[in-house]
Structures are given as C-alpha cells and as structure tokens.
Amino acid sequence: MGVPALFRWLSQKYPKIISQVIEEKPGEVDGQEIPVSTAGPNPNGEEFDNLYLDMNGIVHPCSHPEDRPPPSTEEEMMLAIFKYTDRVVNMVRPRKLLLIAVDGVAPRAKMNQQRSRRFRSAQEAAQKDEDKEEFLKMLKSQNNGVVHEDATAMAQKKTWDSNAITPGTPFMDILAASLRYWCAYKVNTDPAWEKVKVIISDATVPGEGEHKIMEFIRSQRSSPEHDPNTRHVMYGLDADLIMLGLATHEPHFRVLREDVFFQESKARTCHICGQKGHIAEACKGEAKQKEGDFGEKDKALTDKPFIWLHVSVLREYLEAELHVPQATFRFDLERALDDWVFMCFFVGNDFLPHLPSLDIRENGIDTLIAIWRDNIPLMGGYVTKDGHVDLERAQFILDGLAKQEDAIFRRRRQTEERRDANAKRRKLEEQNRSRSQNNTVQRGRRGSPDYSSPSSGTIGRAKDPSIAPADMPLFVPGKGILTKEERAVTHDMVVNRGTVHKANAANKSAAAALKSQLLGGQIDPSSANQTEPSAGDGADGSGQNNTPQSADVTTTPVSASRKRKAELMEDGDAGTPSRDSPDVSNKPQADSDEPPPDNVRLWEEGYADRYYEQKFNVDPKDIAFRNNVARAYVEGLAWVLLYYFQGCPSWTWYYPYHYAPFAADFVELDKMNIKFEKGTPFKPFEQLMGVLPAASNHAIPEVFRSLMSDEDSEILDFYPTDFPIDLNGKKFAWQGVALLPFIDAKRLLEAMATRYPLLSADDVARNALGKDVLIMSNRHPLYEEIATNFYSKRQGSPKYKINPRISEGLAGKVEKNEDYIPQSSLIFPLEEGVMPNLDEDNSISVHYEMPHSVHIHKSMILRGVKSAPPTLDRADIEATKGRANSSGRSHGG
C-alpha cells in the first residue's frame, strides 16, 4: 500500500511489534566461506513453518540496487536474486513450505498506480542517461579528452529499465526459469530444503504477489487439515504486509523486512560511475578502486540487518486499543481488527488516492479510530464483516470525519506556517554559523537506532533522523581525492541533503558549481525523494520541462525523475528518513524553489468549490457530481476490502479519478448497493500496453510497439511522453499526482486485437495463463506419492487431490507437469557455467492448484489456536488504552 511512512508510524506507535532478526553468518576458514547449516535450530529461538516471498521485493533491489552498482547482465541479476533469496530463506529456515510469489497481471484497479510509477520511472531513466552523457562530455572537455575507461564504460551503459519487471516481458520469463532452476538446485543440494515444499507462482499466474500469497493462506485455512498454529513469515517491502498479516487472522504471523532505519545511515553509490564514497556531484570519473579495499566494505553494506514485524504483538496492541467498554455487543477482536484495517485504507492504499483530510503524518489513522470508538455504541456493530462494508455504519465514520474536516485543514495550515517560520529561522542561524566556522570536517553522528535485547522486541527510538546536527560540517567537493572522513561526510550529505546541500552551495568552488549546473543539479536519484531542486537549476532550468496545462490545475513543472525510487521501496519509507517529518530538511530553502502557489487553499472557506473546480473541472454548484465521486470512492473502499479479505472481487473495476472526494461529500451511503462484476484479468501483453510508456517498448512484442508511438495509432493518447504532475498541495514531485490519462480497456483491446495474429509462437506462449509449480526433494514424504501417481506403472489420474497427512498439511491438487522429465539432469537455463548443472535431478516438479472454497472466508481464528504468551505487559496495555481514549481528538468537531 502506497502509504508513505506507514511503517514508521506503526513502529513508533506500536514499538514492540519490531524486533531484530538474529542471523547466523557464514563462517570463514582460510578465506573460504563456510555456509551456515540451516537444518540446525533457528537462532531466533523459534521455528517457522511457512515462508512467503513477495518476490518483487527481492527482484527490484537485486536488479537495480541503490547501494551498489547494478548487475551488468541479467545473469548477474539472477545470481544476485539467488543470493538474496538464499539469505532470506536461511534467516527464516521454513520447515514446511516456501512460497515464492512474483507479481502477475494485476487487477485493473492497480494499473493506474502501476502506470504512473512506470511512466515516472522511464522519465527517471532517461534523465539518468542524459546525466551520464553530459558528464562524459564535461569530463572530456576538462581532461583534454582523456577519460578513464571504467568511467567511460559506466557512463555509456544505459540505465537498466526496471520497467522490465512487469508480467509478460522476456525478463520475467528468464526470472521464472531461473527461479525454477534455483529452487530445484537448492532442494537437491541443501539438506535444509529436503523437507520443504516449494511453490513458485510466477508472473504468468495473475494477481499481485502478496495477494496470491493471501489467497494461498485463505485456501489453506479453508482446508480442515490446516494446522491453526502454523507459523507464517512473509517477506516483502510494503508496510501494508502487516495489514495483510492481520487480515489472514492467523495469529502466528510475522513480516520480515530489511531494517530501513539501518539503511538510512548507509552510503549509496554515485549513479554516474557506480562507485561508492561520493555522490554524483563529486564524481571525478576515476578508475575503480581495487577489490578488497571496497570489496569488503561492500559486503558489510549489502548485509543490511533484517527485522521482524510481529503481527501477534500488533494484535495485542489493537486488542487494547479497539476495545470499547460502552459497546452494546460482544467484543470480537477479529472483527475489530478488520475495521482497523479498513480505516487504514482511508489513509492510503494502492487503489485509491487518500482523502484530503487524512494523512498518516498527521495521525489520520488515530483520527479515524477515535471516530470509530465514539461511534461503536451508536453503530451497534462493526463496520465490516468478512470483507464486506456495512455502508450504513461507514456513513457514521465519514460523518464523524466530515465534522472535523475544516478544522483539520486549518490546523494543517497552521502547522505548515509554523514549520516554515522555523525553517527560515534555522536557515538564518545556519548561515551565521557557517560564516563563523572554518569548515572543519568531522564525522556526523547518525546511525541506525539501536534495538534493545531482541527478546523485549522494543525498538529504541533515536532522535529524529531527519534533523541534521546543527554543526553539520560542510564538504568541499572541488578538492580532489576524498579523505576517509570526507567520504563519511558525503554519506551524511546524501542522507541529510536538505540542510547540508543548500548550505554547501555557497561554499562550492566555481568548478563544482559549474559541474553541478551541467548535471542539472541532479543528485543521486535514489535519494532524490528528499531532494529539492538545487540552487543550480533554479526556476529557469525546470521551466523547460513545463508542459501546457489546463489553466485550472495547479501543476508543477518539476521533472518526474526527481522523485523517489519508485518501485523499489514502494511505501517510500526506505531511504526517506525525513518524509514523515519534513519540517527541516525537506523544506526548499532557496526562494526560487518555492512550489507554485496552492490555489485550492484548503484552509480557507470555499475550498471544496475550488477543489472541484480546479481538480475536476466541475462547476462548484454541481453537488451531485461530488456525491458521484464519493460513491465511486466508496465502491473503491468496498473493492479494496474485498480484495484484502476475500480475493479480487473484480478484475476490471477501477477508481476513475485522480483525486479523492472530501468526507463531507459522502451522503446516503446506506442507499447504495454495491455489486462487482468479476470479469477476467488482462493478458500479460494487455497489461504491458496498459502500464508501460513508449520508452519501455523494448519489453513489448514488436507488433504492438507502433501503437504507442505511431501518429495514426488510435491509442496514441495513452502514451504521452511528457505529463503534468500536480503537487496537490505537496512540496515534491514524488508526492504529487501524475496526471496520466486512464486506459480505456475497450479501446486498448480493440487496438491490440488487430496485431494479435502477427505474434510469434514464443510471444503467444508468453502471453498465456500459467500455473503454480510445486517442487520437492525425493526425500520428502510427498514425493513418493506423487511419483507413484504420475510416473509408475500404477498411474493414477493426471490431476488429483493430495493427502494433507502426507504433505504435512498442504491442501490442494497436483497435476502432471509435462515440462518435467523424471530422472533427468538439472540444467541452468541461462549462460552456461554461471550456475552448476546437476547430472541427476532428485527433485520433482508438478503443477499445483490451491483448494478453491466457494464460501466466504470468515474473519475468525480457527479452532485449536494456541496463542503465544503475551509480549505486552500491563503498563503497555494501560498506556495503549489511555492513548485510545485521548488521541485522535485534536480537531474538535
């Protein structure tokens, strides 16, 4: 869920949901790495049954990492993916099942966001390539045409287009084949994998990775032989995986992720030469340092620590927080949790823009919980039931919010004004200081917050990482080779750019300033989310990107490339230390960087009229229109809730606006009757055509490409090369709304239909619907049964229900996989020699089909659940209850 800062908010409000992962590191004898034997007990003191990988959370960082040079070939990317996956699996050591889920074709409702990300990503890539070219030119001119070959090679290499990570591309084919190979390889060679069933759901199986995982868990829960005390771990980057964890109603559930707090303190690489230790502005295009000097450091950097997010502990917190003594009905934690998840949707999700009055950074969730608690006695029941919204009760919540809306906007304005005033004052102070200081270089103090003992699971909150130390030393980029200390400072600059960078600008040498200008002021885009346009490119530079707008829309000319690293850290908290506290570092300081004025002025009366007039181009008197927008939004909420709790209710539904309505626009919800038409998912190529910009057409079969660029293409309007970004009251482009036209499925499919007959057989295969694959060792008890059924003289049916007593709880059907030849060898599908082949493959591979229940999945815990001993003590619970009574009510109304 694209809620910036959700993870940070959760971990601050519910500190004990986090604890550090204890990881056994491989030993070393005489320079030889001794791998960890993961068959041994899990060092975290607890064993886990099932590990689910939301694989895109691995593929993105491995294929275009932000802390080291990108892999140069797709083989190398696969190796990086294997390595990373291996590390994650070794941390968890699943004893029963490993489910690898790659994003397949997504519901139409998700495509708006995908499209916006990919269009922005393409712009970013183009910008990067441009930077490199410019830089090379500049180096040549400075060094009399002599440039080190490493730098040339690096600069000439086109930025890998991460848009290839979309179902239906050749890259996804390679990924799927590689994963199948690797899992079979592990099953053959790693004793810890002998008893593990591996399911791979690749991009040919429709659905987002995490939702395919959810569907699997629901399917297993519907099986009577599912062990209610199964210990689940889900790996992924989205903070809302913890919501999904709650939504399973499995009590033994953890989310595993990298410690993003730790990552903040680590240097990133220069995006021009790919080396560490300096940022793009300081790049000299020098030869690569010898391995061993940086090689070792590199390893330390890639081994970021991981953390657990304990859903069970969040359940404890919420049990205290959501219990309303005045309720007229029995408290049902599971139902209350669902309501909580529902309320989180209002504050942000991948499918709907968040309500203008709700912002996670303003504790929007607390506001809603307070309203919910106040209304529980009046509503007489929960707002949601098993993924269905009670619209009459939802009206209570929205009415409650509507009453506060004006006050929220006014308060927001006051806070902003105060913030601006503070920033101005600080800037003055800094300027004074920098004049009085001689630029001593010393190491800035910023690090990952430390954790108290893992058993307590508490995250110690250090000082606000977004606030740079007042005496931040300043780096002089033009000086030449960097000292160690300077490199350290560079890292701080990357992190705390906002403060430091501006202050530095004044100190730049003329040459550096020139270079900066040549580079368009670009700073490593991986952290550009906190970057405001630098002094160098000012208003004039950006003016060139300006595209004519509808005069009513407040758009910004800021290039979309200057946004956060889009997909990699989807919720954007990774590597964005200051996003939820933008008071200091995010504030543009040069006056020329002030964003265009916000003409909606939510804090002034009449804002709703202005909003609808400017954002929707609708007459302020047209109240019916507003209510229609609100109804579409409610449909969206209902869609999202079902999506989370029951599986995709409609592949075709989507919210057809770029903006959300106000809470006050929701009226007569109880009269609504929401029904979804299930529809069918897009085919992979249709989705590609729906979400990719023309710049990424290399990922699309040739026959379709001209549809994106030909003057006479009937769908040319879907693929603007430049598009406005509406800041929508925010300060940075990445926070803004990319105003891309919505895809009209009918027109898209009609246009594509004419080209389908021209597809090659290979392409047709890539466009087809795939199946989940189940792989296991011949040492697994299920092997015997399956092998007998499919490959012995006593062959059974080609598809049959497996016996959960043999499969150790796994329910579902298996089907013969015609691609698998028993007793053959295992061949690495990519370039020879990169990974070993095995003469004798001791694994088996079959198609797997999860059980399909025709019933509603009930939000209940299963019989036989044994709760873990509580993590929260009395004081925690009392504090949580106390806060529940007092918080979220600061807006009056």
Added chain:
Amino acid sequence: MSNFAIQPVSRFAGSSAAIRRPKEIAYFSYDDDHVFHLDERSLRYYYPPNLGVDLSKGFDTFQQLDDTADDHLDGLLKTIIDLEQRTGTKCTAEVVTWRGMMTKIMAAPFDNMSGFEMNATRFQDSIFIEENHEHKLESRKQQHAQPSRRGAPSQDLMSFWGYKFETLSLIPDQWDSTSREVIETRENMVVNNYAQYCSVVKTGIGKARMLIGGEVDALWDCKPDNRDDPINWVELKTSAEIANDKDTLKYERKLLKFWIQSFLLGVPKIIVGFRSQNGILQRFEELETKNIPGMVKRGKGIWDGNLCINFTAAFLDWLKQTITTDGVWRIRRRERSPVIEIFRNEES
C-alpha cells in the same frame, strides 16, 4: 456362578497388554427426531464457543430424549448386519458391545462406588454384552432420590450443562462451509440430545478382539483421505472449575472416565469446558487422550491407565473362558464389591 477378583489390583500393574488401535468400520446416525439412519448425517464438527456464556440458558426448553425404553444392541447390530451385507464378509469379534459397558468394566479397579449389571449373550463365537435395562432404570431412580446439596444445582441442570456445552461447541459442517450466522447463533439454539453420530470400531485389548459402538461428539478436522488412518475425533466434556486440592482429586477421578471412553473408540482429543459453580463457562482445555494417564500419574496418582488395560485384558480372557455356551448370562458387580460375578441368567 464364577467370580473375577478385582482386588488386589496390584497384580494388574506393569506395562500394558497389547492393544489394537480402534478403527472405524461403520457408523450410524440418529437424526433430530432420534430416527436411526445408516449414514453420517449427525456427524458434527468442533468449533470453540465464546467464553462467559451461561450454560443454564435454555434449560427450560431442553428437549431431552426419553430413554426409558430398552434399545438393547439394536443400532449396533443393524449397522454390523448392513456392513456384512455390503462387504459380503462376516465381522468376527469375540465381544460386541456398547462403549458404555466396556467403560464400566475398565474403570472397575479404581471405581469402587458404582456397581453394574449387564446381560451377555453368546452367539456364534461372539459374546454380545448389553446393559441390564431394569438395573439401569433402578439405579437412575436412586440417584435422583439423593437430595442434592443445599444451594447446589440439580442433577438435571448439571447434565443439561453438558448438552449445552456440546450445542455451543458443535457446528454442522466443516468450519469453512458453516456460515458465520450459524456459528454465532449457537448460544440461542434449543438444546436437544436426540441426534447422535455413533462410530462402530474394531479394536482389541489383550487377546480379545472386539467391536464397540459408541457416540462420538465431533470431528476435529475431517475424516482422513486414507480410511486406514486414525480419525481425529473430539470428545466434549464439562467440569467444575478447580479451586483447591479436593477439586483436583474430583477432577482426576473424572478424568478416568474421560480417558477410558475416548481410549475405547480411539478419540485422540478431549475438550473440557470448565464452568463456575453456577454454570458459567470460564475456559476450556484441550487434552490429548494419550497424555491423560501421565497427567494423573504426575498429579494425585489415584489411577493407573496401564493397570486398567491389563485388568480389562484379564477380565475379557476370563469372560471368554466362562461364557462358553450359548444363552444369556449376567455380569454383575455390586457397589463396593471386590469381585465381578458371572452367572447364567435364570430369567431367560
């Protein structure tokens, strides 16, 4: 008349005699009107109830089965005959009886207070044992005649709590197929003990091969894909909350019955609902049947599971040697008696 000495029980101590894991070979149901069916329509599934519920609620509308008529072994025999007809093979067992009869025998070494009277009929190498119906009615009358402690709930109410707990804990289908509404309205359901699912199992203790029929409360999950695999049955029980040593003693004495009943049909799990003195459901506990003897041994140690098994094996041996001719025999133990008697029943 022959006597089988219960005392001294110490001679039955030691590791247990061979037992054959009970295996369901057939089943039958009584429906909501207590009509017999050769199917599993009354099979129920376990899903835990809410805590804090008043088990007395609905006592006034309790629909209680009138079991004053003598059913003999009717249901069991009908089921066995059907099975024999369907498979074309004869069920061979040395002893055929209801689970309740075997429970009384097996508990005898540690239950001095309750006597029993049964009728045994030998027919074609099998001994069929059923309760002596008159004795059953008589002892029930006596039990009712005993005044309950002042302020304590009546016998009837207390037995209602057991049925109520079952109603609260059962669902008619697997969890996935049962609607939320059904699960959530169990508290308001009229309690009725007409419906039963009875399992007929083949089992053996010592050298005796037996067919035992008995009601099972619920399935934990589902019947296994492989018919030879054990079934995860659930037995539901209620018990007073344990507050002191005396309560523990009482509870462990109760566990003897719980254990034997479940042991005989191969029920691996017992859910005990603990209730307050006035019938409020406080908590429940899941017991693994196989762990109960160990629990008791580590507790007050008032009974020994192996000893019960050995005693039963020896008794059945003696029974087979004693009842050697066709006709009706009486098996009797008087209250507090150190022996079980067998004699020919003159009445028939």
